Every structure is written in structure tokens, then in C-alpha cells.
Amino acid sequence: MCAEKLKNMRESNLIEWYNEVVLNAEVADFSEAKGFTVYRPYGYAMWEVLEEYLDVKFKAKGVKNTYFPLLIPEYLLKKEASHIKGFAPEVAWVTKGGDRDLDVKLAVRPTSETIMYDSYSRWVKSYRDLPILLNQWNTVVRWETKETRLFLRGREVLWQEGHCAFADNKSAEENTLDMLNIYKGAMEELLAVPVLVGRKSEAEKFAGAVATYTVETVLSNNFASQAATSHNLGQNFSKAFEIKFIDNNNQWNYVYQTSWGMSMRALGIMFLVHGDNKGLILPPRIAPIQVVAIPILNGKDDKMILKYANDVVSAIKSDGIRCELDSREGYTPGWKFNEYELKGVPIRLEIGIKEASAAKVSVKKRNEKEKTTLELKNIKMLKVALDEMQANMLKEARKSMESRIIIEKDTKNVISILKSAGAIVKTSWCGTEKCEETIKEKTGATSRVIPLENEKLISDKCTFCGDDAKYNAYFGQSY
Amino acid sequence: MCAEKLKNMRESNLIEWYNEVVLNAEVADFSEAKGFTVYRPYGYAMWEVLEEYLDVKFKAKGVKNTYFPLLIPEYLLKKEASHIKGFAPEVAWVTKGGDRDLDVKLAVRPTSETIMYDSYSRWVKSYRDLPILLNQWNTVVRWETKETRLFLRGREVLWQEGHCAFADNKSAEENTLDMLNIYKGAMEELLAVPVLVGRKSEAEKFAGAVATYTVETVLSNNFASQAATSHNLGQNFSKAFEIKFIDNNNQWNYVYQTSWGMSMRALGIMFLVHGDNKGLILPPRIAPIQVVAIPILNGKDDKMILKYANDVVSAIKSDGIRCELDSREGYTPGWKFNEYELKGVPIRLEIGIKEASAAKVSVKKRNEKEKTTLELKNIKMLKVALDEMQANMLKEARKSMESRIIIEKDTKNVISILKSAGAIVKTSWCGTEKCEETIKEKTGATSRVIPLENEKLISDKCTFCGDDAKYNAYFGQSY
Known part of the structure; x- marks a missing residue:
């Protein structure tokens, strides 16, 4: 534990601040396995809350959990051409x-499409075997060469991956969007992080997908960060893996598939979005400790105060609040205040x-300056206070996100803003891969999300290449 | 799905029966990754029930969940000499x-002692940092060369591994036995499988442990099977990994450690212990579906019957029972009866x-021959029936286990019984590694468990070598 002041200020270097806070708050740690993260109990407990939230929502949609092998034979991984192209460099x-040397190289799963769909091809024979609605809670390994960022980037990622198969495309598309909506809910309701919801461009979509949908977030350094994705795979994989069924007209057809995933990265984004120069600020619903009580002893009335x-x-606790008493000896109250501020306890x-003799408590909210007093008989009001704090944090974060988005159609301006990460830019776009490549070369930025709704075009012409615009899209540097 | 009769009889070949049932009941499947198991939703749902049971018990002991890297650098795995000796052949x-070829080979975790204790050595400085009480839910990979047995033996195992560190040996020993007791509870209360509880011999203990404790089961072919283990590691690992702390007398000392694990193998044992020639029989507490309702339609009153x-x-359901209605068309009631008998639904x-017009239901318990009738107004009695069934299954299984244990001191008899797997033998023993080696050579059997209590010796002399006996022990073929 470390209750000293932080060395890095959030405003001057968000990422250095983040590293320091995540390490010092004992959320995660580096390990001897280079590029791999140790998820410490305080960080893992948040993952457990997120897991339970998602698991309940998935199960309500009829999804069941399963577990498929960690290791995938190379020939399976190669079956879908664009998939292996996307993943080969990082397996x-x-x-x-x-x-003994193995005859067949085995990939540590970078994602499970191929090993799962091989089984699906044996399990599906008739329309009666559909839909298949499965999810896995596991980890995937991708050989990142960039610097490790605890929770944000590393060689092993805690996540869930859902893999469904349907008799028709309509059901697949519906499922893709249902899951996208669950992810939006997790980000906004649970993590108090507002998102931009939409579709990914051709260049940014998943290797093997027909369409990729995303919930995208905006950080205080004006970078965008992807929090979860949901893919409509169409029949790309079912054709490669021969997942065929006899439909109710007695015709053979390939299944329509989806895959969708959210990872511990969502928590990393939450740490980045909330927080201040004292440390994390956790939205109450995700906080492993929602309320911490610290006794102020005077050496005279200690027994009575502790009781x-x-x-x-x-x-x-009996109100269902995750509450802890920190009565450890050898630490001053001030040290403890700093410690729990660092850890972001709401x-x-x-x-x-004073409190004990008046049947009161002094209340300090992590995101407010003033202390207040609460009578013990009104202690149930803490529940209300936590709910309010949760709602306010989302409201504040939404304000902050909106202030970082600029609607602009002047090409020069847009290029300059994107280059300097001055904002996320919403503008009109042709949507071609070629145009996106040029934008990336010129600015380092990419398209982040294309809104789902048919919006009125900001301009008829693509801001970047001047061709006819197809839709509006958000652009930005990504993290 | 497959609601045909089983090809293999349980009495004539337990293992073939087991394979057929586990596959046909869609509990698990083989996969293209040779030696690896696919845990299908019906099997995984049981793992989720077991996981929740254990997780609550662990947390009540102060244990928190964590997640450590999947891959372990070779030099870490080598740090504790007997540990690497035990695991090297199967990494x-x-x-x-x-x-790119890696500079340092990385082991896919066969167990996490080494990667975790490397972190512990950085986290522990003072007695104030103790105890460490951590658990992981993950999978481990061990390069089995024997034939895969779904849930019982395979290259990847779903399990939990707990790893604790204490300031003194007494606390470590207490923790080891606490966890052993939780495992006993899981086997008997949840899975209705009775266990023999005790210590492992020197030859059978965990690579790197001072003492290994076990919950051991007895199968109907008179083989023994280990369901979970709890190890007191003493200071073996803390000395190898330099996990030192300043105690409250200002002296440096090495921590005392434990590790303990239960895997999906416990479920495999449960399938073997219960069941008949129609399929699985699941104890109600672990059953994903506790009650299944099957409508018998007559083409005339279908709407009313279904309502x-x-x-x-x-x-x-409102009584908290996991209950499903199977109203699928295109399957006869008889087909469905067979299907749910195969799946072991209680x-x-x-x-x-008849039932709909008299506000009744016909009730068939999986482990009884006769059907009974229950009035809808008494539907709460199903809860009682499930509890009774759970208790009876444990009672029956205990009777069966006890009938397979022989107390014997005649050397010739013991050797002959062990050779033919005629029973589990309890006898007096010297406990040396040398003697155990000879027993294994002669019979193929090994010591399974040494009772915890100081029992009266069956004979003063070791049944096998004639030296002084140290304690009684159970011997048998193991599966």
C-alpha cells in the first residue's frame, strides 16, 4: 500500500497518471511474463461485478455459457482467409x-471462432438445432509488441466472447444489435461512461465479419477508445467451416453467425474517464467497496467508538451495500483517507x-469537496446518495465527451484538428477504404464510428476526398 | 440429441458406459485439438453451480479472486527443484x-505456484501484508499422453487454485485443513459423493509440498479416484522465491504457504458414481434442470394443457427450483422421457x-420406478422431494462405498485383492517410499489416503514389508 501523493498530474499526462494510479491502487501489476498483467483482487473484483451484470443480461437473451479448448490447431485457424490474415502476426x-516437438503447431487462442465453429459444423444438422446461443468467459493471447498498458493493452486479455448461429440473417442482425445494446448499458449504467454507438468502417471491421458494431468512448486527451464490439459474420465462417442445415423447406443452407465481446479494457477506459489527482473515482455500482468507515480513535473512548x-x-451492509470498516492499527486516519481516495471508494x-455520542456519521463523497453529516436513523439515505453519485458521474462524463466532439466540414480544419488530437471530429464521408488510408497517412487518425441512424449529411461531399458523401462519421486518434 | 438406448451397460464396462453417456447427454465433446475437451452448456452449467458453491465458501474464509498470467517463463518454473521435476514432462x-522465435520459452501454466509466488515476493514485506488469501478460476494444461476421458483426464482442465501465505505454520496447516473440509462438503453435500478424507503418502504428494491432503472417492469398479487436494507447502516455495517478511519481533522470516485445488474431475467422478443403464442421475443440487415438465397433448385440448x-x-420456478417446460413439437413424449432420463434430470x-382437468401432475423421480401424483396446491412439496432425493443419493452412495472397502492384514490376500481391483483395502503400513514402490510393482495399486485421526493399528507390522507399521492406510487401483 502506498498513501503518498501521486507524482503524475492527470491533466498534464493522462497515461502516466493512469499507470501510477492503477499500480498504486493495487488494481493490477506487471509480471515476470513480459507483456502480461496480474489482475490483483481489487481490480478483479470489478471484473466480477461486470461479469455478473453481463452474464445476467446474456442469459435473459437465452445465451448459455460453455468452454472450448485454449489451443487451436494451425489448420483450423487458417480455414477462413481474412481471419487468419488478421490474426497471424500476433499469434x-x-x-x-x-x-516432444508437435506435428501440428497449436495457436494459443487469439479468439475462438475457428475452434468453436468446427464443433458447430458437427452439431448443426437441421433448423431444429438452431439457434445456437453460446458464450465463453476466458482469456485470449495476442502477441502485442507495443508497450503494456495495464487493463488497456497487453498480451493476455480477460474477456467474454459470444458466438451465435441462426437460420436467417435477420435474426443474426437482431442478435448483433441486441448485444451492442447490452454493451452500451454496461458502459453507461454500470461504469458511468457515455458511448458513441455505431458501425465500424470497412478498414476497421473485424477480420472475417460482414459488419462490426462498436461502443466507442472519448478520453480527456481527445483520443477515442473502443470499449466493446459486436460482429455480424454473415455466412463467411459457415461457408468456410461447412455449417449447414436443412431448413423447414427441406433445403440445405449455411447458418448466419454473430460474435461479440467485451474485455477488461472497458474497466481501463472507466479508470481513464473518471479520476482526479488523488486517484481513481469509481462509480458506485462497480466499486468493490462502496462505503468505507474509518474510526477516529482518541485513546480514551476507543472501545465505544469501535462498537x-x-x-x-x-x-x-444489511441494506445490500458493499461496506467495510478499516480498523487496522498502525495507520493514521489521514493515511487511510488518502489510501481510499487513491482507490476511488465512492x-x-x-x-x-463526536459521531458516536450523537448517533451520527460524517460523510465524505469521493467526488465532492464538502463533508456532510448523517444521522444513524437515516443511514438508508446512503443508498440514495450512491445512486445520485452514479447518475451524476454519467452526466458529468457525458458533458465532457460532448465538449470534445466538433462538427466540422472544412477539410483543412479537420486535418489539423485530427493531427493534433484537438477533438473528435464528426464530418461527412465517402466511406471507402482508400480514403481512410489517406486520412490515416495524413493525420494518424482513423474513423471511429458511423452512426446507426440515417442522419442528415453534414455536407454532400466527403470532407477528405471530395467524392459523394455516404454518411456522417466520427474520426479521431485512437488509444 | 439422441434418445436411443445406450449400447454399453454400466455393470459390464463402467468406462465405456461413461463415455457414451457423457457424449450423448451433451455434457461434453471431443474437439479437433487432440486431447482437449469441449465443455458443452449442459456440463458447463454444472461447473457453474459447483463454482458458486465453492466461491461463497472461499470468500467466507476471506479468500479473494485474482488472475495471473497464463504463460510462465521457463526460469521461473525451474526455481523450486522438486516442482519442475514433477511437471517438466507434461508442460x-x-x-x-x-x-519470431522467443528468447525465453514460456510454459502454458500447468499450475500457478511459480508465477504467483514471484509476485508474492514483491508484495510481502511485513507481517502486516499477511495473510495473502488468493484464488484463481482458470484452466491448466498438462500434456497427457494417455487416452482422453471427458471430464476425467485431458490436456486442459477447468479448475480453481487457491494460494495462501501466512506468518506461521499453524495458520498454514489450519488453512490447508479448512479447504479440505470445504472440498469434502462440496463432494458430499452438493454432488452426493461420499469421500475418504486424509493425507497422501510421500510418493503420492504434490511436487513441492510438505504434506498433501486429499478427498478420495471409490468407484463401482473398486477403483479409487482423487477428487481434490489441499497442500501445505511449508517454506519450500518461500525459500526458493525469497518471500520474506519482518515479523512482529523485527526478525526476517519466510512465509508459510498453502495451495489447494478442485477441478471438473469432481463432476466426472459424480457421473461415474451415480447413473444407471438409462444414463446420468444428477443429484438435485447440481442439476442444471431440477424438474422438467412434459406436456402430453391429445390434439384436442392442447391449448388448455399447455396453459x-x-x-x-x-x-x-417461483419456489426457486430450476424448472423447464419442454413443449417442442416434433418429438413424442416417450422420446422426451428417454432424453431427460439420459440427461439425469431428477x-x-x-x-x-387428466392432470390438467384435475389440477394435478404426475411425478416421476429419476431414481425410483413408480410414478406418483401431486396436487397443484401441494406443488411446494417438490422442494421436499428434491431434498429427500439428494439425501438418499448420498446415503446409497455411501453404502456402496463402504461395501467396497475391506479391512485386511493377510499379505497374500491383500496383494491378490489389490491386483484384481477386488476392493479398496485398508491395512497397516510402514509408510516408506520404498515399500510403496514395491507394492506398485507387484499390484499396480498405490496408497490412496492415510486417515487424519490416530486410529488403532490393524496390525503392529506393515502388511507389505513386515517392518513396524506407522499407521493404517487405504490402498487401491486408481483412476
């Missing part, structure tokens, strides 16, 4: 089992002789 | 990342016009 290969503090904590209670 | 090695069946199922309800 970790197992080539030895014990002392009262214990009673308060019991009362709060509400701190201070309980000394 | 899968990653030697390539993308197109009634739906009402019944809603009422049952209770089947039959609902036709």
Missing part, C-alpha cells in the same frame, strides 16, 4: 508438448467520539 | 510469438388432459 504458438462503528457498518464515513 | 511450451403446464412451471412431470 503465440505452442510447438512442444513435454520434450458504534461496527453497528453502523452492519446496518449499512463514500467515506468518519466515525469519532 | 506445453510456447516458443514463437507471431513470426396449465405453463402455470405449473411458473409456480415451481424429476419429470407429465401433464396431460
Whole structure:
């Protein structure tokens, strides 16, 4: 534990601040396995909350959990051409089992399409075997060569991957959008991070997908970050893997597929979006500790203060709030205040002789300056306070996001803003891969998301190449 | 799905019966990754129930979940000498990342002691940092060369691994036995499988442990099978990994450690212990579907029957029972009966016009021959019936286990029984590694468990070598 002041200021270097906070708050750690992250209990507990939220929503849509092998034979990975092209450069290969060289190289799963769909091809025979609605909670390995960013970028990623198969494209498209909507809910309701929802461009879509949908976030350095994706795979994989069924007209047909995933990266984005120069600020719904109570002892009334503090904590817990009493000796109250501010605990209670004798508690919210007082008989109001804090954090974050988006059609301006990461730019676009390549070369930025709704075009012409515009799109540097 | 009769009889070939049932009941499947298992939703749902049971018990002991890297650098794995000796022959090695050969070979985790304790050595400085109480839900890979047995033996195993560190040996020993006790509870309370609890011999203990404790089961072919283990690691790893702390007397000391694990193998054992020639019989507490309702339509009153069946199922669900209505068309009731018998669903309800018009249901328990009738107003009695079934299954299984254990001290008899797997033998033993080696050579059997209590010796002399006996122990062929 470390309750010293942070060395890095959030405003001057968001990423250095982030590294320092995530390490010091014991959310995650580096490891001897280079590029790999250790998810410490405090960080993992947040993943457990997110997991439970998503798991309930998935199951309500009829999805069931499953587990497929970690290692994938090379020939399976190669079956869908654009898929292997996308993943080959970043696969970790197992080539030895014990002392023996393997005949067939095995990929540590970078994603499970190929190993799962091979099974699907044996399981599906008739329309009665459809839909298949499966999800896995696992990790994937991708041989990142860029610097490790705990929770944001690393060689092993905690995530879930859903893989569904349907008799028709309409159901597949519906499923893709249902899941996108669940991800939007997780980001906004649970993590208090507002998102831009939409489609990815041809250049940015998943290797093997017909269409990729995304929930995209905006950071305070004006970078965009992708929080989750949902893919309509069409029949690309079912044709490669021969997943065929006899439909109710007695005709053979290939299934229509989807895959969708959210990773611990969503939590990394949340750390980046909230927080200040004292540390993390966790939205109450995701916080492993929602309320921490700290006794202020005076050496005279300690027994009575501790007894009262214990009673308060019991009362709060019985309201279903995740509440802890920190009565450790050898640490000053001030040290503890700093520690829980670093860890982003939403509400701190201070309980000394004054509070104990008046049946009160002093209340300090992590995102407000003033302390308030609450009578023990009104302790249920903490629930309301947590809910309010959750709603306010989303509102504030939405304001911040909106302030970083500029609608602009002047080519020069757009190029200059994108180059300097001055904002996320919404503009009209032709949507071609070629045009996107040029934009990337000129600015380093890419298209982030194309809105789902048919919006009125900002201009008839593409801001970048002057051809006819097809839709509006958001552009920005990405993290 | 396949609702035909099983080809293999349980009595004549337990293992072939097992393979057929696990495949046909869609509990698990083989995969293109040789030696690896696909855990299908029906099997994985049982793992989720077991996971939740254990997770709650672990957390009540203060254990928190964490996640450590999948890949372990070779030099870390080598740090504890007997550990690497035990695991080296069965490690899968990653030697390539993308197109490049790696400088350091990485082991796909066969177990996480080494990667975790490397972090512990950085995290622990003072007695205030202790205890560390961590658990991981993950998979481990061990390069099995024997034939794959779904859930029982394979190259990738779903499990949990707990890893704790303490300031003194007494706490470590307590923790080891606490966890052993939780495993005993899981086997008996949840899976209705009785266990023999005790210590492993020197030859059978974990690579790197001071003492290994086990919960051991007995199968109907008189083989023994280990369901979970809990290890007291002493200071073996803390000395190898330099996990030191300043104690409250200001002295440096090495921590005392434990590790403990239970895997999906526990479910495989449960399938083997219960079941008959129609398929699985699942104890209600682990069953993904506890009650299935099957409508018996007559083409005339279908709407009314289905409405009634739906009402019944809603009422049952509202009692917290996992209940499903199977109203699929195109399958006869008889076909469905077979299907759910194969899948081992504890209770089947039959609902036709007779039941619907009399506000009743016909009840068939998976482990009883006769059908009974239950009035809708007494539907809450299903809960009682499930509890009774759970208790009876454990009672029956205990009777069966006890009938397979022989207490014997005649050397010739013991050797002959062990050779032919005629029973599990309890006898007096010297406990030396040398003696165990000879027993294995002669019979193929090994010591399975040494009781924890100081029992009266069956004989003063070791049944096998004639030296002084140290304790009684159970011997048998193991699966």
C-alpha cells in the first residue's frame, strides 16, 4: 500500500497518471511474463461485478455459457482467409508438448471462432438445432509488441466472447444489435461512461465479419477508445467451416453467425474517464467497496467508538451495500483517507467520539469537496446518495465527451484538428477504404464510428476526398 | 440429441458406459485439438453451480479472486527443484510469438505456484501484508499422453487454485485443513459423493509440498479416484522465491504457504458414481434442470394443457427450483422421457388432459420406478422431494462405498485383492517410499489416503514389508 501523493498530474499526462494510479491502487501489476498483467483482487473484483451484470443480461437473451479448448490447431485457424490474415502476426504458438516437438503447431487462442465453429459444423444438422446461443468467459493471447498498458493493452486479455448461429440473417442482425445494446448499458449504467454507438468502417471491421458494431468512448486527451464490439459474420465462417442445415423447406443452407465481446479494457477506459489527482473515482455500482468507515480513535473512548462503528457498518451492509470498516492499527486516519481516495471508494464515513455520542456519521463523497453529516436513523439515505453519485458521474462524463466532439466540414480544419488530437471530429464521408488510408497517412487518425441512424449529411461531399458523401462519421486518434 | 438406448451397460464396462453417456447427454465433446475437451452448456452449467458453491465458501474464509498470467517463463518454473521435476514432462511450451522465435520459452501454466509466488515476493514485506488469501478460476494444461476421458483426464482442465501465505505454520496447516473440509462438503453435500478424507503418502504428494491432503472417492469398479487436494507447502516455495517478511519481533522470516485445488474431475467422478443403464442421475443440487415438465397433448385440448403446464412451471420456478417446460413439437413424449432420463434430470412431470382437468401432475423421480401424483396446491412439496432425493443419493452412495472397502492384514490376500481391483483395502503400513514402490510393482495399486485421526493399528507390522507399521492406510487401483 502506498498513501503518498501521486507524482503524475492527470491533466498534464493522462497515461502516466493512469499507470501510477492503477499500480498504486493495487488494481493490477506487471509480471515476470513480459507483456502480461496480474489482475490483483481489487481490480478483479470489478471484473466480477461486470461479469455478473453481463452474464445476467446474456442469459435473459437465452445465451448459455460453455468452454472450448485454449489451443487451436494451425489448420483450423487458417480455414477462413481474412481471419487468419488478421490474426497471424500476433499469434503465440505452442510447438512442444513435454520434450516432444508437435506435428501440428497449436495457436494459443487469439479468439475462438475457428475452434468453436468446427464443433458447430458437427452439431448443426437441421433448423431444429438452431439457434445456437453460446458464450465463453476466458482469456485470449495476442502477441502485442507495443508497450503494456495495464487493463488497456497487453498480451493476455480477460474477456467474454459470444458466438451465435441462426437460420436467417435477420435474426443474426437482431442478435448483433441486441448485444451492442447490452454493451452500451454496461458502459453507461454500470461504469458511468457515455458511448458513441455505431458501425465500424470497412478498414476497421473485424477480420472475417460482414459488419462490426462498436461502443466507442472519448478520453480527456481527445483520443477515442473502443470499449466493446459486436460482429455480424454473415455466412463467411459457415461457408468456410461447412455449417449447414436443412431448413423447414427441406433445403440445405449455411447458418448466419454473430460474435461479440467485451474485455477488461472497458474497466481501463472507466479508470481513464473518471479520476482526479488523488486517484481513481469509481462509480458506485462497480466499486468493490462502496462505503468505507474509518474510526477516529482518541485513546480514551476507543472501545465505544469501535462498537458504534461496527453497528453502523452492519446496518449499512444489511441494506445490500458493499461496506467495510478499516480498523487496522498502525495507520493514521489521514493515511487511510488518502489510501481510499487513491482507490476511488465512492463514500467515506468518519466515525469519532463526536459521531458516536450523537448517533451520527460524517460523510465524505469521493467526488465532492464538502463533508456532510448523517444521522444513524437515516443511514438508508446512503443508498440514495450512491445512486445520485452514479447518475451524476454519467452526466458529468457525458458533458465532457460532448465538449470534445466538433462538427466540422472544412477539410483543412479537420486535418489539423485530427493531427493534433484537438477533438473528435464528426464530418461527412465517402466511406471507402482508400480514403481512410489517406486520412490515416495524413493525420494518424482513423474513423471511429458511423452512426446507426440515417442522419442528415453534414455536407454532400466527403470532407477528405471530395467524392459523394455516404454518411456522417466520427474520426479521431485512437488509444 | 439422441434418445436411443445406450449400447454399453454400466455393470459390464463402467468406462465405456461413461463415455457414451457423457457424449450423448451433451455434457461434453471431443474437439479437433487432440486431447482437449469441449465443455458443452449442459456440463458447463454444472461447473457453474459447483463454482458458486465453492466461491461463497472461499470468500467466507476471506479468500479473494485474482488472475495471473497464463504463460510462465521457463526460469521461473525451474526455481523450486522438486516442482519442475514433477511437471517438466507434461508442460506445453510456447516458443514463437507471431513470426519470431522467443528468447525465453514460456510454459502454458500447468499450475500457478511459480508465477504467483514471484509476485508474492514483491508484495510481502511485513507481517502486516499477511495473510495473502488468493484464488484463481482458470484452466491448466498438462500434456497427457494417455487416452482422453471427458471430464476425467485431458490436456486442459477447468479448475480453481487457491494460494495462501501466512506468518506461521499453524495458520498454514489450519488453512490447508479448512479447504479440505470445504472440498469434502462440496463432494458430499452438493454432488452426493461420499469421500475418504486424509493425507497422501510421500510418493503420492504434490511436487513441492510438505504434506498433501486429499478427498478420495471409490468407484463401482473398486477403483479409487482423487477428487481434490489441499497442500501445505511449508517454506519450500518461500525459500526458493525469497518471500520474506519482518515479523512482529523485527526478525526476517519466510512465509508459510498453502495451495489447494478442485477441478471438473469432481463432476466426472459424480457421473461415474451415480447413473444407471438409462444414463446420468444428477443429484438435485447440481442439476442444471431440477424438474422438467412434459406436456402430453391429445390434439384436442392442447391449448388448455399447455396453459396449465405453463402455470405449473411458473409456480415451481417461483419456489426457486430450476424448472423447464419442454413443449417442442416434433418429438413424442416417450422420446422426451428417454432424453431427460439420459440427461439425469431428477424429476419429470407429465401433464396431460387428466392432470390438467384435475389440477394435478404426475411425478416421476429419476431414481425410483413408480410414478406418483401431486396436487397443484401441494406443488411446494417438490422442494421436499428434491431434498429427500439428494439425501438418499448420498446415503446409497455411501453404502456402496463402504461395501467396497475391506479391512485386511493377510499379505497374500491383500496383494491378490489389490491386483484384481477386488476392493479398496485398508491395512497397516510402514509408510516408506520404498515399500510403496514395491507394492506398485507387484499390484499396480498405490496408497490412496492415510486417515487424519490416530486410529488403532490393524496390525503392529506393515502388511507389505513386515517392518513396524506407522499407521493404517487405504490402498487401491486408481483412476
